[in-house]
Amino acid sequence: MSFTVHDQAPARLNRSEQAVPGSNARFIEKAAQGNADVVFLDLEDAVAPDEKENARKNIIAALNDLDWSGKTVSLRINGLDTHYMYRDLVEVLEGAPGKLDLVMVPKVGTAADIYTVDCLITQIEAATKAPKRIGLEAIIETALGMANIDAIAAASPRMESLHFGVADYAASTKAATTGIGGPNPAYGVLTDPAEDGHRDYHWGDMWHYAIARMVVAARAHGLRPLDGPFGDIQDAEGYKAQARRARVLGCEGKWAIHPSQTDLANDLFTPSEAEVAKAKAILDAMDEAKKAGRGAVTLDGRLIDIASIKQAEVMVHKAAQIAG
Ligand code: GLV
Numbered sequence: 001m002s003f004t005v006h007d008q009a010p011a012r013l014n015r016s017e018q019a020v021p022g023s024n025a026r027f028i029e030k031a032a033q034g035n036a037d038v039v040f041l042d043l044e045d046a047v048a049p050d051e052k053e054n055a056r057k058n059i060i061a062a063l064n065d066l067d068w069s070g071k072t073v074s075l076r077i078n079g080l081d082t083h084y085m086y087r088d089l090v091e092v093l094e095g096a097p098g099k100l101d102l103v104m105v106p107k108v109g110t111a112a113d114i115y116t117v118d119c120l121i122t123q124i125e126a127a128t129k130a131p132k133r134i135g136l137e138a139i140i141e142t143a144l145g146m147a148n149i150d151a152i153a154a155a156s157p158r159m160e161s162l163h164f165g166v167a168d169y170a171a172s173t174k175a176a177t178t179g180i181g182g183p184n185p186a187y188g189v190l191t192d193p194a195e196d197g198h199r200d201y202h203w204g205d206m207w208h209y210a211i212a213r214m215v216v217a218a219r220a221h222g223l224r225p226l227d228g229p230f231g232d233i234q235d236a237e238g239y240k241a242q243a244r245r246a247r248v249l250g251c252e253g254k255w256a257i258h259p260s261q262t263d264l265a266n267d268l269f270t271p272s273e274a275e276v277a278k279a280k281a282i283l284d285a286m287d288e289a290k291k292a293g294r295g296a297v298t299l300d301g302r303l304i305d306i307a308s309i310k311q312a313e314v315m316v317h318k319a320a321q322i323a324g
Pocket residue numbers: 106139141164165166167168169228229
């Protein structure tokens with residue numbers, strides 16, 4: 001263990017993060033009654049330029065009037081390269097002081113972007129005597145943001161999570177794809193011919209590097225890594241496969257850009273009974289090993305050692321957090 005120890009972000013449940021356009025008051029009301037762990041009220045890309053002002057008003061009303069208990073509520077502001085961003089913060093934070101848990105910053109390119117937002121929030125919180133300190137979520141969705149990801153993760157003690165914004169990231173890296181998340185048939189490997197000449201084509205995961213890189217940066221700085229949107233809202237199986245890959249790599253949860261994806265995410269990012277039972281068997285076996293003065297033992301024919309305790313604890317702690 002290094003002497004460099006980063007504080008862990010507050011332990012919020014973040015299996016699902018539901019996106020709701022601020023321009024649609026009815027969708028916001030439904031989200032407040034829904035099952036998402038985190039709801040982000042969007043002022044950015046799901047809201048047309050002419051709707052921005054109206055969306056701010058809807059969001060202020062929803063924060064003040066609706067019951068958000070049991071949920072974490074976030075606000076996705078517009079990017080720092082727009083003229084909307086400062087008003088998003090000033091109007092919503094002044095109009096509903098102490099109501100937001102998080103602010104989500106899109107298209108973060110440098111640590112200074114986070115500094116800027118932190119500075120504004122700090123001033124508004126002081127001026128409004130806000131009873132709650134807002135945390136920050138950063139969407140990594142540009143080549144610049146990915147290049148600066150470690151500095152962004154470390155940019156402020158308010159930072160809580162990093163999110164992979166696959167659509168903007170694809171655009172920024174000029175990837176030859178127009179889907180939002182999921183695999184692309186052109187990203188595959190053709191095997192060499194077998195003796196009978198047969199060749200297999202295996203689809204690959206074109207997002208592997210980006211998600212794995214984000215998980216490393218997030219975990220190194222005590223933040224939650226989150227997988228972003230999956231655009232094909234009819235394709236529950238595709239969503240589930242993408243979410244499983246993200247979870248296996250270390251993500252805490254995934255966005256739901258349609259309410260039907262919220263329960264899928266909650267379910268997929270909850271350890272199964274079998275996973276928890278296996279993790280507990282590892283802890284029991286290592287307990288016995290410790291009593292016998294051994295550092296490693298075999299369980300079901302496989303070697304386990306002290307690192308296995310830490311792996312098993314991840315599973316058991318997550319299950320306990322969800323159970324409340
Ligand atoms: C999310 O904001 C994305 O661009 O995918």
